[in-house]
Amino acid sequence: MKKEGQEKNSARANNELILVLAALLLIAVLPAVLKSFPSRKSRPGLESFAEAVREDQEYLLDLGRIQTAGQFAKSCPEQPLKELDLLRVSGAQCELIRRGASSSVRLASGKKMLLNQAGAVDFELLPGIGYKKSAELLKLRGGLGGFENFEQLKQLPWIKEKMMERIQNYFTIRDQG
Numbered sequence: 001m002k003k004e005g006q007e008k009n010s011a012r013a014n015n016e017l018i019l020v021l022a023a024l025l026l027i028a029v030l031p032a033v034l035k036s037f038p039s040r041k042s043r044p045g046l047e048s049f050a051e052a053v054r055e056d057q058e059y060l061l062d063l064g065r066i067q068t069a070g071q072f073a074k075s076c077p078e079q080p081l082k083e084l085d086l087l088r089v090s091g092a093q094c095e096l097i098r099r100g101a102s103s104s105v106r107l108a109s110g111k112k113m114l115l116n117q118a119g120a121v122d123f124e125l126l127p128g129i130g131y132k133k134s135a136e137l138l139k140l141r142g143g144l145g146g147f148e149n150f151e152q153l154k155q156l157p158w159i160k161e162k163m164m165e166r167i168q169n170y171f172t173i174r175d176q177g
Helices: 003-035 101-109 129-144 150-155 162-172
Strands: 049-054 059-060 086-090 093-098
Touching: 086 162, 129 150, 150 162
Parallel strands: 049 086
Antiparallel strands: 049 059, 086 093
16 A cells, blocks of 8 residues: 555646646747747738738738739739739739738738628528628628628627627728728
């Protein structure tokens, strides 16, 4: 019995020693590992994106690397691109739509999606919203001619406080730019 208790204490001490050594190693190595990653300050525009569509292909443009429409397509003028712009290129035609980027690009930029431009797929990104509920949201929006405020969503019986919070976390009524 006594030997069994000593073995348990010895095993516990070994486990604690391993944890302490692992923590010390992590503390010693972590600063070096973090230095190997580029910081946000070292690459301007890291979180700034525009979107381009050429021949039905969608592109996410990192504005830290591509600053003008002409850098993306030779047929486009050297117009500066801004965050959340949409650049459509078809042959020699070039159209720049300010802040016209899709919901996925808005999310990649850390911005909220626009409630009045969201499609079914965008609504279905939220937990608790599937095909049926997204269709109900689109029908309500169409009937209202667009949402003026979030309170209008409460016309749907399944929009309760928790769902309203989820929607407000991912969507906005008006663009903040």
